[in-house]
């Protein structure tokens with residue numbers, strides 16, 4: 001399918017961006033999807049149209065949008081939960097002002113559609129932990145969660161006040177084999193697969209019964225494409241939609257991996273990420289997402305585990 005409206009993916013070199021750019025290029029054609037990131041990539045290593053961009057540089061963002069006649073932006077650049085705790089002022093600056101730079105271009109009528117991801121980190125220790133509803137107590141205790149909650153409020157505000165089209169999902173922890181995670185609390189659920197295949201052991205930085213909501217990357221990419229392709233009238237929530245895949249603890253994923261690697265051993269040594277995980281929900285109710293635009297995940301824990309191991313083994317050959 002070809003179309004005139006061009007897409008810009010900001011934060012394209014990260015865990016989600018790597019896979020999202022690939023999928024968007026398959027759907028809309030490589031010539032219609034510009035990848036951008038703060039990382040410099042030598043020309044001979046670029047796989048499609050690429051621009052170096054610091055999202056905090058609004059002038060450069062305008063230049064890129066103008067040069068490529070961009071109409072749609074996916075803003076993925078952010079500091080995630082663990083990295084953000086190491087530099088709260090910078091995390092706040094990047095996560096909020098990056099968003100404002102994009103929202104303001106939509107407000108000026110230059111962009112027609114924006115995607116910005118939120119996270120289960122918008123919830124906090126006072127939120128109901130099981131089947132966390134769409135609307136509930138939200139008192140995040142991390143700088144990342146505070147920035148995501150504020151971002152949700154600003155997205156909704158811009159939609160209501162300036163009649164722009166912004167769409168958002170509250171991703172759970174994402175697991176994929178094509179790209180490395182970028183500094184979150186759920187990163188263990190990716191590292192565990194690499195270590196299981198490399199050494200047969202993994203020391204987890206969360207305790208054995210810390211259950212968290214997670215999702216396999218193909219489902220996250222599908223949800224992202226689906227919400228952006230849905231008719232505008234169907235997108236009734238303009239802060240961000242709850243999105244659920246499945247939930248597991250380190251012990252449960254360890255047992256699942258052992259079905260494929262019987263000698264696999266997991267040990268536990270909690271660090272500062274434990275208190276972040278303890279403040280988040282264990283499972284998410286995404287019934288509103290299912291009702292409004294027909295979301296349904298394809299992968300559960302067993303299917304994800306089998307697919308991760310298969311692809312990582314093939315990748316190493």
Ligand code: NAD
Pocket residue numbers: 010011012013014015016017036037038039053054055056075076077078079080094117118119120170171172173174175180181182183184186
């Ligand atoms: P990531 O850390 O893997 O990737 C972020 C990318 O942004 C990196 O390539 C980085 O170089 C780039 N970047 C950083 N600063 C930049 C700047 N100033 N200008 C331009 N690019 C910059 O993150 P991710 O996991 O791909 O997450 C993408 C988005 O999805 C984030 O908003 C994150 O909060 C959200 N999210 C991710 C998860 C997850 O499990 N991966 C879960 C919930 C929400």
Ligand code: AKB
Pocket residue numbers: 080081082119120121144171172173174183184185186187
């Ligand atoms: C993180 O752990 O910070 C992310 C997220 C759930 O937002 N994976």
